Amino acid sequence: MKLISEFVDQDIRILTESTKDGKKSYVIEGIFMMADTKNRNGRVYESKVMKPAIEKYVREQVNTGRAVGELNHPDGPTINLDKVSHRITSLKIEGSNVVGRAQILDTPMGKIVQGLLEGGVKLGVSSRGMGSLEHRESAVYVGSDFQLTTVDIVQDPSAPEAFVNGIMEGVEYVWDNGILKAQQIEAYETEIKKARGPRQIAESQARVFADFLSKIKL
Secondary structure (H helix, E strand, O other): OEEEEEEOOOOOEEEEEEOOOOOEEEEEEEEEEEOOOOOOOOEEOOHHHHHHHHHHHHHHHHOOOOOEEEEOOOOOOOOOHHHEEEEEEEEEEEOOEEEEEEEEOOOHHHHHHHHHHHOOOOOEEEEEEEEOEEEEOOEEEEOOOOEEEEEEEEOOOOOOOOHHHHHHHHOEEEEEOOEEEEOOHHHHHHHHHHOOHHHHHHHHHHHHHHHHHHHOOO
């Protein structure tokens, strides 16, 4: 299984609500995911794959109050509670779109989101999940084993992602005693973290990237 993240090219509405103590409460809503169309990453989520994944996520996460997301994508599929910025309160399929609503939380990361919104910064959402990929003609189709992990708040990531994050999306994950673990990634991270200075870091990244490319199975 691979870590799969997708940015949605749709404007997210920002709403403000008043709490009982008179403070502002921020809510974002809009299209969180899309099915049956090739996205900017050249991937397609068919409705027959998207629908059961969304229904499972709503049943197990949204309806139980456990559907939380982070500010920016982390390096893997695990939710880091110290980085949580919002709680997804609604997620439903409308045609080929998955429309969502999320409450910005009063957490350290949530306060950063609030400050960015108040400063006029345009933010978006990006889904994060696990699944297999199948190459068909000019597109890559997400497999029926797709599992939605969460929807994170991000800036438009059309520009190149941080190097390590880019590698993470291509890494194969395996189940080990009920825990998803990345293969080879720890060695990559260790090499990059040991590098000192811009030149050494760049050289380390180049070596890791070359090794990563050599392991990609087309």
